[in-house]
Amino acid sequence: MHEFQTHLWIVVFVATAGNTLGALITYGMGRLIPNKKQEARSLELLKKYGPITLLFSWLPIVGDGFCLGAGWLRINFWRSFLLILLGKFVRYLVLAAVSLHMFS
Known part of the structure; x- marks a missing residue:
């Protein structure tokens, strides 16, 4: 495998892990919110x-x-963890594919 491709996979996995961890921290913060009415667009969706x-x-x-x-x-x-992880992985996989196409 070309060295660029190897580095790209490392970037995909590190970016996915870091971004997922950040999202899980946000999830945890949500668990701390008392059950009060909240009308954010994302919550409605x-x-x-x-x-x-x-x-x-x-x-x-x-x-x-x-x-x-x-x-x-x-x-x-x-x-939640699995869905967040999958969404973020696909995002970085697409970005890696675009990068690979652009720089190959």
């Missing part, structure tokens, strides 16, 4: 579409709201 919304936790602005809302709504941690 999370209530409407359920945990699958966490696949889009990589989106700017609303993505953090999805993670926070998932914690606040007490969505199962492991389900």
